[in-house]
Amino acid sequence: xxxxxxxxxxxxxxxxxxxxxxxxxxxxxxxxxxxxxxxxxxxxxxxxxxxxxxxxxxxxxxxxxxxxxxxxxxxxxxxxxxxxxxxxxxxxxxxxxxxxxxxxxxxxxxxxxxxxxxxxxxxxxxxxxxxxxxxxxxxxxxxxxxxxxxxxxxxxxxxxxxxxxxxxxxxxxxxxxxxxxxxxxxxxxxxxxxxxxxxxxxxxxxxxxxxxxxxxxxxxxxxxxxxxxxxxxxxxxxxxxxxxxxxxxxxxxxxxxxxxxxxxxxxxxxxxxxxxxxxxxxxxxxxxxxxxxxxxxxxxxxxxxxxxxxxxxxxxxxxxxxxxxxxxxxxxxxxxxxxxxxxxxxxxxxxxxxxxxxxxxxxxxxxxxxxxxxxxxxxxxxxxxxxxxxxxxxxxxxxxxxxxxxxxxxxxxxxxxxxxxxxxxxx
Numbered sequence: 001x002x003x004x005x006x007x008x009x010x011x012x013x014x015x016x017x018x019x020x021x022x023x024x025x026x027x028x029x030x031x032x033x034x035x036x037x038x039x040x041x042x043x044x045x046x047x048x049x050x051x052x053x054x055x056x057x058x059x060x061x062x063x064x065x066x067x068x069x070x071x072x073x074x075x076x077x078x079x080x081x082x083x084x085x086x087x088x089x090x091x092x093x094x095x096x097x098x099x100x101x102x103x104x105x106x107x108x109x110x111x112x113x114x115x116x117x118x119x120x121x122x123x124x125x126x127x128x129x130x131x132x133x134x135x136x137x138x139x140x141x142x143x144x145x146x147x148x149x150x151x152x153x154x155x156x157x158x159x160x161x162x163x164x165x166x167x168x169x170x171x172x173x174x175x176x177x178x179x180x181x182x183x184x185x186x187x188x189x190x191x192x193x194x195x196x197x198x199x200x201x202x203x204x205x206x207x208x209x210x211x212x213x214x215x216x217x218x219x220x221x222x223x224x225x226x227x228x229x230x231x232x233x234x235x236x237x238x239x240x241x242x243x244x245x246x247x248x249x250x251x252x253x254x255x256x257x258x259x260x261x262x263x264x265x266x267x268x269x270x271x272x273x274x275x276x277x278x279x280x281x282x283x284x285x286x287x288x289x290x291x292x293x294x295x296x297x298x299x300x301x302x303x304x305x306x307x308x309x310x311x312x313x314x315x316x317x318x319x320x321x322x323x324x325x326x327x328x329x330x331x332x333x334x335x336x337x338x339x340x341x342x343x344x345x346x347x348x349x350x351x352x353x354x355x356x357x358x359x360x361x362x363x364x365x366x367x368x369x370x371x372x373x374x375x376x377x378x379x380x381x382x383x384x385x386x387x388x389x390x391x392x393x394x395x396x397x398x399x400x401x402x403x404x405x406x407x408x409x410x411x412x413x414x415x416x417x418x419x420x421x422x423x424x425x426x427x
Contacts, residue, residue, distance in 0.1 A: 027051065027102040028426045029063075033092035035419035041089040041288030043260075044421055048074075048084055051102070051425060059104040061086055070100060071111045073257035087260045089286055092421070114161045114287040115261040116185045117253045120152030120192065128196025134252040135169065139244040142171035142237060149198045153191035156251065158261050158283060162290045162397075163390050164209075165221075167265070167283070169251055171244045173236035175220035177213035179338075179345070179392035184208070203339070212338045212345060212392060218362070218370040219310035221347055222294055222388035225368050226272050227306040227375065233272040234368040235279070245271045260286050276300055289413060290397075291348075291389035301380045306357060308373040309386055311349045313361075315341050318403075320372060322359070325411035326418030329356045331374060332410050334403040338392075346406035348389040350414050351376055355384065387417065 029046070033039055063070040072088035092098065120129040125148035135151075143149055155169030157178065164178030164186060178186065186208045193199040202211045213221065217238055225234045237244050247269035254262040267279040277300035285292035296307065311331050313320070321332040328350045337345040357375040362368055376384055389410055391400035399405045 026427075027053075029100050029102055030422075030424040030426075031090065031092070031098045031100065032422040032424075033094065033096045033098075033419065034422060036094050037415055037419055038094055039092040039416050039419055039421075041286070042092055042416065042419070042421060043087070043089050043286050044423070046086045046423055046425075048082075048086070050423070051086065053104070059106060060108050062103045062105050062109070063088060064101045064103065065098065071114075071259050073255075073259055075255040075257075075260065075262060077254060077262065079252075079254070087257075087286075089259055089288060111258040113185055113258045114183075115159065115257065115259060115285050117156060117158045117256045117261040117263055118152070118188065118190075119156040119251075119253060121150055122196075122198065123150075124148075129192045129198060135250070137169065137171070137244075137249040137251070139247050140242075142242065142244050144240055145242045152198060153202065156253070156263055157186075157190070158263055158285050158292065159186060160261075160285050160287050160289070160292075162288070162395065163392075165283075165285075165292060165388070165390075166211075167263075168215075168220075169249070171237045171241070171246075171249075172239060173219065173223055173234075173246075173267075174215045175222045175388060176211060176215055177221055177345075177347075177390045177392075178202070178209060179212040179343075179390075179395060180209040181394055181396070182208055183396055209392075209394070212343065213312075213347075213390070214314045214337075214339050215312065216314055216370060217366075217368070218312040218314060219368055220312055221310075221390060222349060222386070223310045224296060225308045225310065225373070226270075226277070226298075226378075227308050227373070228273045228275075229304060231273060232308065232362065232366065232368050232373070235267060235270060238367060247271070247276075254282075260284065275302065289389070290391045290395070290400075290409070291350075291387050291413070293385055293387055295383050295385040297381055297383045298378060299380050301378055305378055306375045307378040307384060308360075308375055309349055309351060310362070310368065311347070311372040311374060312370060313372055314370045321407060323407070323411055324353065325350075325414035326416075327353055328414040328418065329353050330410050330414050331359070331372065332407050334406050344393040344401045346389075346391040346400050346403070346410075348387075348406075348410040349374060350387040350389065350410065350417065352385070387413075389413065 074083035161183040393401035
């Protein structure tokens with residue numbers, strides 16, 4: 001269940017011929033990879049202000065490289081009804097300088113969808129799930145208090161052509177993993193039955209894959225909490241709690257398109273150690289990588305707090321690897337991390353080196369358990385971006401069953417994420 005919220009862009013040369021691109025708005029964009037690395041499906045975001053376009057509010061961008069079209073889309077990130085960025089992914093060889101042409105079309109071209117966001121909810125147990133793009137959850141509206149699961153798949157899911165994830169919006173705020181066996185987008189009815197009722201049908205194997213990751217009382221792969229002194233505080237609650245420690249949770253699918261899907265969460269008045277914190281979280285996924293970008297910023301910091309990014313170690317029996325790569329520190333696990341240790345799964349968290357402050361292991365009991373807690377320095381309204389990664393042995397890339405291969409994938413990805421693309425624009 002989903003609603004297309006962004007202007008999806010991309011087209012073949014044939015479609016381009018018929019889309020009546022506006023020549024007067026044509027621009028040249030020079031993209032330069034200054035690194036010595038080959039970059040595969042590197043994300044490129046160009047601010048609207050940098051493009052200096054006029055009269056393109058209802059037009060669609062067309063990016064051409066010679067006779068080829070690079071799929072792209074525009075995103076309205078602040079919700080004011082006007083798009084803020086042009087987003088696309090492109091491949092670069094080492095030190096490559098790539099010149100592309102940006103034009104604008106009056107018609108909406110279509111492209112193979114490689115990202116998706118899905119969210120469904122119901123207002124009563126006897127009502128069918130309906131597709132939705134946003135939600136407001138108050139502290140007393142959590143699963144245990146309501147007496148039924150309100151959300152399809154416990155909350156929103158997002159995916160690309162490689163892997164899928166879900167967020168438990170019911171108060172727990174865990175991050176879970178969907179293993180994908182195909183590159184196509186998963187069916188819209190995952191998590192509901194033929195009558196439209198919420199149903200846990202995704203812990204069974206399907207052609208597309210299944211939920212593979214046990215979460216328990218951890219915060220999953222990339223959830224988080226706050227360390228205040230030695231006290232560990234979870235964002236949200238456990239399944240049997242009846243009142244949330246977050247006064248108000250606001251969720252929205254910001255954008256959904258062929259090359260980028262973006263989800264937003266606001267956690268208002270998160271009560272921790274007698275203080276109240278405001279949290280903004282954004283998840284962004286694009287094609288090509290077995291992970292996504294998660295960005296968190298907090299307000300209310302007093303000075304003795306540290307953000308703790310949770311890295312579940314349920315079912316792990318192998319040593320944790322901590323490896324520097326580019327501008328990042330990579331936390332890597334590789335074992336039969338799936339339910340009942342049935343399949344091999346590699347998981348990782350990639351965090352910025354400049355804010356990394358070490359890690360601790362969470363206790364076996366309490367509100368946040370069975371995890372490594374990665375500590376990063378935290379300042380008021382300072383966005384912190386990190387990357388949860390998951391590589392399943394039954395995914396399209398079956399080489400993930402090999403520990404060295406997965407570790408190399410993660411460190412290579414970190415180095416690619418470190419590389420910056422220089423953007424120059426001219427008429």
